[in-house]
Amino acid sequence: MSAHRPTTVERHCDVAVVGGSAAGLAAALQLGRQRRSVIVVDAGDPRNAPASHMHSYLGHEGLPPSELVAIGREEVRSYGVEVVPGRAVEVRRTDDGRFRVELTGGHVVVARRVLAATGIVDELPDIDGLAEHWGGDVIHCPFCHGYEVRDRRIVQLVTHPAGLHPAALFRQLTRRLVVVLHDGVEPDAPEVAALRAAGVDVRSVRARRVVAGDDGHVAAVELDDGARVAADAVAVGPRFRPRLEPFASLGLVAVPHPSGLGEVVEVDATGATSVPGLFAAGNVTDPSLQVLPSAAAGSRVGGIISAALAVEDLHAAARPSANEVDWDHRYGGEPMWSGNPNGSLVAEVAGMRPGRALDVGAGEGGDVIWLAEQGWRVTASDISSRALARVAAEAERRGLPVQLRHVDANALDAFAPGAFDLVSAQYASIPRTPDGRGVRNLLDAVAPGGTLVVVSHDLEPMRVPVDTRTQSRPFDPDAYVRVEDVLAALHGDDAWEVEVHETRPRPPGAASASHHVDDVVLRARRSPLG
Structure with missing residues (x-):
């Protein structure tokens, strides 16, 4: 719909x-x-x-x-x-x-x-130039990035007593370690004495800024006493x-x-x-x-x-079933859709000889009603009982015979195998599974000589990043069965012929949001030999 x-x-x-x-x-x-x-x-x-x-x-x-x-x-x-x-x-x-x-x-x-x-x-200490190199030449964890700066000139800026704890690890990684007691540590602390006794150069002075070289990488740390300590990397405990x-x-x-x-x-x-x-x-x-x-x-x-x-x-x-709860909630208010059939379905099915049809993810039944009016014997399938109730009410109002099947399209026995001359899935929201059960259920439901029509939104506009500070997206299209998943299941299967696979503008009259202007259409026919 x-x-x-x-x-x-x-x-x-x-x-x-x-x-x-x-x-x-x-x-x-x-x-x-x-x-x-x-x-x-x-x-x-x-x-x-x-x-x-x-x-x-x-x-x-x-x-x-x-x-x-x-x-x-x-x-x-x-x-x-x-x-x-x-x-x-x-x-x-x-x-x-x-x-x-x-x-x-x-x-x-x-x-x-x-x-x-x-x-x-x-939260980094307020030292000029430090933040600009954070995640690159400025590191904090000897286990995360210490090996990459082994044997290099490491200047460790200590801003808290806990900041002394990694010093022994950095000393293991390089002989060229300089520890700068920037703040929060007494110069006569036992840990400091142990470092000095082990030959580590310890400076009890605040750091003024991190200096970059012509190549953009860290070259030195300038201290408040005017000294510059050469550095290839700076370690800091934020x-x-x-x-x-x-x-x-x-x-x-x-x-x-x-x-x-x-x-x-x-x-x-x-x-x-x-x-x-x-x-x-x-x-x-x-x-x-x-x-x-x-x-x-x-x-x-x-x-x-x-x-x-x-x-x-x-x-x-x-x-x-939380998926059922989700869809029942959405179908619990005002009608969600226009009630008109999807134009891409009409374009693909018009002219076919009516037979048995299955509409997967029938929603409120716009496609079901249209198919029934064309003479198809239609089964409307949906995970939402509220959606199917709307289909039933509209079919009764129009005097159309429609079968209802309340089922999850991923269920083990979702649909009767080989029972339908037409299986239609129009923008059906079928959660993906690693074994592709939902896709296989669609294919298996098609009778020998029957047709499968799957139509999806063009998903590329839905994958465009948004600024999460002000926006969010309510759905993830890649968590659901996509046309490409169905196409992959058909690939190499001699029992199927792909007749149509294309992206094209949605037919005029479709009531859709402006970012859903193109459809991806797949029509495939199963061999009469099955």
Whole structure:
């Protein structure tokens, strides 16, 4: 049916994950594999964004952080998990105990559980030139980036007693270490004495600025006494604060970290915070975690949330489908669509001899009604019982015989095999699965000699980045079956002939948002021999 898109959208899911880096994506993967509907809200500003590579991640050593995120997104999307660009503005408790996550731009996600994987913000000391090289020649962790500056000239700026702890590690990496006691450390502290006794050059003076060479890289650190200490890299232990602004209304507060360098979210052994139903994982709970242990923490908490939801459903003697809840909510108000048939379907089907037709993701039935009026014997299929009720009401009003099938298109026995001369999926929102079950269900439902017509939005405009400070997207199109997934399943199968595969302007009269102006159309015919 032709789209009538509201200005803002309210989504419903089992779990909302706020933060889409290692911890958040790892949790989402666990949850998705337990058949939980998950929406990850990602602002796109992870802590390690300035770094060009990450290290000590078994199997991904030296990989750029952005590539790990890209891999993780594709993996979770293959289980139907959505990763939407946006920023959580406020998370509130609803009257029925769920959470309402309000996003930039006005979209809303309602969830049974929330995972805070928002990370922390590093706060560098106010030293001229330091921030410009952060993530490059200015490092903070000897495990994360120390090996890359081994044997180089490292100047460590100590701004807090805890800042002395990595000094022994940096000394192991290079003989050319200079420790500058910038602030917060007494020059006669035992740790300082141990460094001096081990031959480390320790300067008790404030740093004035970081000096860059002609090549743009760090060349020296200028001190308040006028001295310049040659440097290839600068190490500094920044202070930090957790990103908790969205959770303030829930009463979530940070606690001091034992290092004295900042605050973190306190969680129990399960990752649960002091707010029932709100969990946290990753750097927001422990700033020392590298990417690998952050992912491990997220994976563990994701499993715990899955178990908690399963026990809750068991005691309620329920097995709810969050995808069904989401669509039932959307079909619970005013009509969403125009009621007209989709023009691309009309163009592909007009002139065919009517037979048995299956409309997958029928929605409110615009296509179903049109097919029935053309003489097709139509079965309308949808995951939403409310949508099917609207189809039934309109079919009855027009005196048209229509069969209804309330089923998830990813169910094991979703559709009768080989039962339909036409299988139509028009903008159907079928969550992806790694084994492509939804796609296979579509193909298997087509009778020998029958036709499959799949139409999708042109997704490229929906993939254009948005400024998450002011906007968000309510859907992730790559978490759902795409035309390219269907085409891949047909590739090399002699039982099928692809008759049409093209992107073209949506036919005139389609009621759709301005960014949905093109359709991707696939029409394939199954061999009469099956």
